[in-house]
Amino acid sequence: EEVPEVVRLGYAGGPRVWMLGKADGSFEKAFGTSVKWIPFASGADVLTLLAAKELDIVRFGSSPATAGIIRKLPVEVVAVSGVIATSERLIARQEIASVKQLEGKTVAYPANSTAHYALQAAFKVHKVDVAKVKQVTLKPAELVAAWSRGDIDAAYVWGPFTQQLEAQGGKEILASRDLQKDGYYVWNNYVVRTEFAKKYPQIVVKLLQVHQQKVDQYKADPEDSAKIIAAHLNVDLDATRSTLAGLEYPSLAEQLTPRWVGDGATTPDSTIARGMADTAAFLAEIGEVRKADIPPSFAPFINTTYLRQAVGQK
Amino acid sequence: MTRTDGTRGSALRRPLLSLAATAAVLAVWQASGALGWIGPNLLPTPTEVLTTALELAETGYRQVPLWEHVAVSLARAVAAFLVAIATGVPLGLVMGISPTASALLDPFVQFLRPLPKLALIPLVIVWFGIGEFSKFFLIYLATFLSVVAGAAAAVASVGRDRLRAAEVLGVNRWQMFRHVLLPSTLPDLFTSVRLAIGIGWTTLIAAEMVAASSGLGWMVVNAGAYLRTDVVLLGIVLLGLFGYLLDLAVVGLRKRVVPWMGRE
Amino acid sequence: MTRTDGTRGSALRRPLLSLAATAAVLAVWQASGALGWIGPNLLPTPTEVLTTALELAETGYRQVPLWEHVAVSLARAVAAFLVAIATGVPLGLVMGISPTASALLDPFVQFLRPLPKLALIPLVIVWFGIGEFSKFFLIYLATFLSVVAGAAAAVASVGRDRLRAAEVLGVNRWQMFRHVLLPSTLPDLFTSVRLAIGIGWTTLIAAEMVAASSGLGWMVVNAGAYLRTDVVLLGIVLLGLFGYLLDLAVVGLRKRVVPWMGRE
Amino acid sequence: MDGPGVIAPPHAKIRVEGVVKTYAADRAVARTTALQDVSLHLGEGELVCLLGPSGCGKSTVLNLIAGFERPEFGAVTVDGRPVERPGPDRAVVFQQPQLFPWLNVLDNVTFGPRMAGVPAARYREDAARYLRLVGLTGFERHAPYELSGGMRQRVALARAWIANPAVLLMDEPFAALDAQTRLTMQELLLDLRRATGTTILFVTHDIDEALFLADRVLVMTARPGRIKAEVAVPRAAVRDFDSLFDDPAMAQRRHDLVALVREEARKAAPQPHPETP
Amino acid sequence: MDGPGVIAPPHAKIRVEGVVKTYAADRAVARTTALQDVSLHLGEGELVCLLGPSGCGKSTVLNLIAGFERPEFGAVTVDGRPVERPGPDRAVVFQQPQLFPWLNVLDNVTFGPRMAGVPAARYREDAARYLRLVGLTGFERHAPYELSGGMRQRVALARAWIANPAVLLMDEPFAALDAQTRLTMQELLLDLRRATGTTILFVTHDIDEALFLADRVLVMTARPGRIKAEVAVPRAAVRDFDSLFDDPAMAQRRHDLVALVREEARKAAPQPHPETP
Ligand SMILES: Nc1ncnc2c1ncn2[C@@H]1O[C@H](COP(=O)(O)OP(=O)(O)OP(=O)(O)O)[C@@H](O)[C@H]1O
Ligand SMILES: Nc1ncnc2c1ncn2[C@@H]1O[C@H](COP(=O)(O)OP(=O)(O)OP(=O)(O)O)[C@@H](O)[C@H]1O
Ligand SMILES: [Mg+2]
Numbered sequence A: 001e002e003v004p005e006v007v008r009l010g011y012a013g014g015p016r017v018w019m020l021g022k023a024d025g026s027f028e029k030a031f032g033t034s035v036k037w038i039p040f041a042s043g044a045d046v047l048t049l050l051a052a053k054e055l056d057i058v059r060f061g062s063s064p065a066t067a068g069i070i071r072k073l074p075v076e077v078v079a080v081s082g083v084i085a086t087s088e089r090l091i092a093r094q095e096i097a098s099v100k101q102l103e104g105k106t107v108a109y110p111a112n113s114t115a116h117y118a119l120q121a122a123f124k125v126h127k128v129d130v131a132k133v134k135q136v137t138l139k140p141a142e143l144v145a146a147w148s149r150g151d152i153d154a155a156y157v158w159g160p161f162t163q164q165l166e167a168q169g170g171k172e173i174l175a176s177r178d179l180q181k182d183g184y185y186v187w188n189n190y191v192v193r194t195e196f197a198k199k200y201p202q203i204v205v206k207l208l209q210v211h212q213q214k215v216d217q218y219k220a221d222p223e224d225s226a227k228i229i230a231a232h233l234n235v236d237l238d239a240t241r242s243t244l245a246g247l248e249y250p251s252l253a254e255q256l257t258p259r260w261v262g263d264g265a266t267t268p269d270s271t272i273a274r275g276m277a278d279t280a281a282f283l284a285e286i287g288e289v290r291k292a293d294i295p296p297s298f299a300p301f302i303n304t305t306y307l308r309q310a311v312g313q314k
Numbered sequence B, C: 001m002t003r004t005d006g007t008r009g010s011a012l013r014r015p016l017l018s019l020a021a022t023a024a025v026l027a028v029w030q031a032s033g034a035l036g037w038i039g040p041n042l043l044p045t046p047t048e049v050l051t052t053a054l055e056l057a058e059t060g061y062r063q064v065p066l067w068e069h070v071a072v073s074l075a076r077a078v079a080a081f082l083v084a085i086a087t088g089v090p091l092g093l094v095m096g097i098s099p100t101a102s103a104l105l106d107p108f109v110q111f112l113r114p115l116p117k118l119a120l121i122p123l124v125i126v127w128f129g130i131g132e133f134s135k136f137f138l139i140y141l142a143t144f145l146s147v148v149a150g151a152a153a154a155v156a157s158v159g160r161d162r163l164r165a166a167e168v169l170g171v172n173r174w175q176m177f178r179h180v181l182l183p184s185t186l187p188d189l190f191t192s193v194r195l196a197i198g199i200g201w202t203t204l205i206a207a208e209m210v211a212a213s214s215g216l217g218w219m220v221v222n223a224g225a226y227l228r229t230d231v232v233l234l235g236i237v238l239l240g241l242f243g244y245l246l247d248l249a250v251v252g253l254r255k256r257v258v259p260w261m262g263r264e
Numbered sequence D, E: 001m002d003g004p005g006v007i008a009p010p011h012a013k014i015r016v017e018g019v020v021k022t023y024a025a026d027r028a029v030a031r032t033t034a035l036q037d038v039s040l041h042l043g044e045g046e047l048v049c050l051l052g053p054s055g056c057g058k059s060t061v062l063n064l065i066a067g068f069e070r071p072e073f074g075a076v077t078v079d080g081r082p083v084e085r086p087g088p089d090r091a092v093v094f095q096q097p098q099l100f101p102w103l104n105v106l107d108n109v110t111f112g113p114r115m116a117g118v119p120a121a122r123y124r125e126d127a128a129r130y131l132r133l134v135g136l137t138g139f140e141r142h143a144p145y146e147l148s149g150g151m152r153q154r155v156a157l158a159r160a161w162i163a164n165p166a167v168l169l170m171d172e173p174f175a176a177l178d179a180q181t182r183l184t185m186q187e188l189l190l191d192l193r194r195a196t197g198t199t200i201l202f203v204t205h206d207i208d209e210a211l212f213l214a215d216r217v218l219v220m221t222a223r224p225g226r227i228k229a230e231v232a233v234p235r236a237a238v239r240d241f242d243s244l245f246d247d248p249a250m251a252q253r254r255h256d257l258v259a260l261v262r263e264e265a266r267k268a269a270p271q272p273h274p275e276t277p
């Protein structure tokens, strides 16, 4: 099979396990070609980069991925890279004990993020009257600044910002994992440009395999892995440690069950396909996408072929 | 060289030419979309943008009517512009005439002026919170610093002999400032204000990233996050249009206020 | 009113005053940090920023040495500035003298100028990809449009009689342009260029949001996303510092190139 | 002394016929009528001086011939062609010297030839000569703002002369010069005219200067300007300023002109009659 | 005719003593020496005219007394106090009228009183009178750029006079005016001086004008400027310009001054006798 001159991988710059592969060059070795790492600042940027065909494979959040698919980007989801468990949490002031008590308070979240979706899910699960909550969008760093002034009472955000809020008197009242029992999943996924994947399926397969190797490496020695990633990305070690630990990593094999993406046949009923549909409904509700644009099922946009090959060849 | 020759051709010539050029560009844009040169996800055609405009005019974007997005942004920006001009012009002129004031303040003005206002957002939030004032302040700061720099520079090109003529007529410092320097620098000040307002309007988007839930800048950023390119483009068109109208207003004012420009 | 009086006090007075003012502000900043007015996560003290600077100077940020971040940003910006001036000044002057050119182009210039460049990033990526050219183009566009607007406005304040004097000396259109309008507008052009460079440098951060992996703007945005406030602040200080140095360079050039300013 | 209603001879180099020119005043109610039915002509190589009270429209006449402005009514032609725009065939010395502040004295003087693409070798000598003639040798590298008022005006003179134009329009060119320098310049002008046959329209306030220089002197009325009278001056081979008025005919002309100008100035000065619409 | 080395009497209003002034030329190698050891004085209420070839330093002397510039050596005092900066006690009429283009004629004229906080009721009449005297009634609302050169200069005159200053420094104020308007202005100046006792330093190129106006005429040498000679003019109650030189003593003074100025101008302009091209 022919190999592209360069594989363009999109990454957010935060501590994630596949950064181990960026640090040690595993992807280049596995692909047998060079890799261009393209950083992005937000899910919105990813959509633009994909539309402009400047990315081949990218790891990013479920909400923007769903938005992109609704907007008919020629892309597909190939696997889950990590499920957000405790890395994203709802932090509130001491006197607020439950989600329900957020009524009448100001809550901040980063726009178009998995945290945004999780916050809305938390409101639903806890039957919060959304009209009574003042919601503001802020970037994570700005959210910390607003907290320190007392402008906001709670925030749904990820590390290291959650730790910052806790250091300034905040208290966790919910983590994304708590929503899973009610069927609300937030995750990060690997998304490929369909055109690229069709042309170079082996690259996608090898990417998933290296991903699994790096997950294994992390699980074998979390401390050492965190150190490597923190040094490589110039980020705080504590934050790296807790972020990496705050995600769940279903193995490639596990992912082929309906609990995650399914094996193709079971995909329409899988958690991920349903999760995307939920996300789409939520986006339509807040008015960010047109209801008419939402596809009846997201299964056609989840391609499990590569996952199956990655497992079969192992 | 027909610079001052306003009489040739009818008074309608200019707006007609402008309209024709705009129409031509819109036609090319529409055609490029219709011929599929660029996917609709990236550059919706003018008709699509128009459809979105009508849609949003009726139903609003994110529960906020379209006109309100425009009004909110204009209110924020115009308030900031007015305060920036009212404070920036005097300070700039003072820096222009007083070497001491200039030595003390110039480093800060020239240090802060080119700073991306985006990078200052966290600090602004710490100082002023996430309310309207922070948004006002970001636009104000960007405009103010440019106005100050422009006004200080304008003083340097006032003719020496004019200042002398005023001095022997017995003006005090304040009068020199108010009645000689200010009018003398008016032509240059208008240019600086035009450029500064452009900068301020540009900062709108950064300002409306601060916990806003309405405004054109916010609309553009937010819709961009969901690849609603039609809304983004509508926002861009409106931002550009109102930016242009603001500029036309300033130019119109200049013609009234500085009739002697170029005829001294 | 000592505007032109450069002789009073020693030549060192100005830089000394500037240094003193800067030192005072740094001292207050340091004190406010030491006294715990603001948490270190939001506003690290100057000494902390200095420590970070030394650290990054040695080890680099994200595998890129600190000097390289500076160099990359300066290269991008200065290249864009030079091309923007070289193209913007002629176009602006042409628009200033020709009502037809002005009618045709002014709507686009004044429409695009106040547009937040941030909002154009998606389109720029689509058209030019994510390479260096896109970054160059964003800075170029911001600078160019302001230079054009400033140059066009500058023409209006050239004295009628000077143009007449040139006409009777038999200049053709090109010569009028090159040998009369250009030098006549130089004082104003320098002001416009200073403002425009400020705008361009501001745009650096937007430009380096386009899939960059080095540069001061990128460093600030990226470090901000992970709460490395010390790196953010170091980046801001460097951005401001080099913005200031660029401005000083332009002002220095003006003194050399336009010695007649204010003495006509 | 002839009447004012002169019909231009067919060989006239410059013709101004029945010209009316008014100005809209920005902040005043009424338009100012600067010129009301002005007709004049200059033959090839003629030197005509234009006299008249301040504000009567002399500069306006010059501006029309130079092509800076257009008349509302009437026609302005040079060489039989209507004047449409300014051109290097009609050099102008302005009432205030319009030097280019970014050029030094030498570059100001050589501006015309340099723009015309004349090789430096050819104009360098001319420039040096004209600078010597106007007494500015040694100031070649000075900037205009480093010169006195009179020196600036002399630079403007050298700049106009070096172009060797067919028509020279001069607006009070010697007003800022001392008597002696002025005389030198006047003699220079006459010499150059003799050598080159330039047609010259010369605006001045100085009646002696007009009589010394002119082939014909035109006197304008107070605003709104019209040509009031014309005084022919017989052309002598060489004139001497000091003994000019020893000739009783000349003295008579001077007397007449003084009376004419004085009459108009009286009209203009104490109670000008601003026209209402 | 006295020698140049005059010692100022103790009651002098203005003293300039041993003043040297040089200019650094931006692009030239050598400094230009504008004034070299200039001394002069003006008594209270005296009207002194300054003559000299173009570029000899007359404007520079004026600038020093006005306080625009400082001498390198020597002292400039007014009322015994050294001149440090410009002030409204010393009004100046510039060689080029420096009007404010954003003000109309009336507002330009009343600029001084308005700045001094004089109530409108008090200066309104004055303004109307001075505008009438300079012949600009009816042009109150015109902008400066809507006036002819001579009209602008007359606005500048009215603006200086209305301030009623103790010292009036005038730099060729009437050069742009026609003979009759000029005479009107000259007579006006003498009338006002008689009424107010203003001390006046008057730079001119016109020897007749100097003799008509001055109590004393100073002649400067060519650059570098020094005072070359002083000619006292006996003060008559009323002078009449037309018959001024009927007095043989006056005619003699004129003759002397012409010779003096001519000599200096010859020095300044190295080639007074042009070769024709
Ligand atoms: N741009 C203008 N706008 C309005 N009025 C003008 C303009 N230019 C000239 N005028 C008017 O036209 C008349 C004639 O002006 P012009 O300059 O021709 O006079 P002039 O004879 O040259 O006077 P001077 O001897 O004082 O220079 C004046 O009354 C003046 O007010
Ligand atoms: N700013 C300046 N820089 C350099 N040289 C100057 C400056 N101002 C005047 N000079 C020089 O000083 C000398 C005297 O100038 P000044 O203006 O006093 O002459 P003036 O007697 O008023 O001449 P005019 O009758 O032509 O107005 C001139 O040689 C001139 O070149
Ligand atoms: Mg005139």
Ligand SMILES: [Mg+2]
Binding pocket: D148, D149, D150, E058, E059, E060, E095, E171
């Ligand atoms: Mg002078």
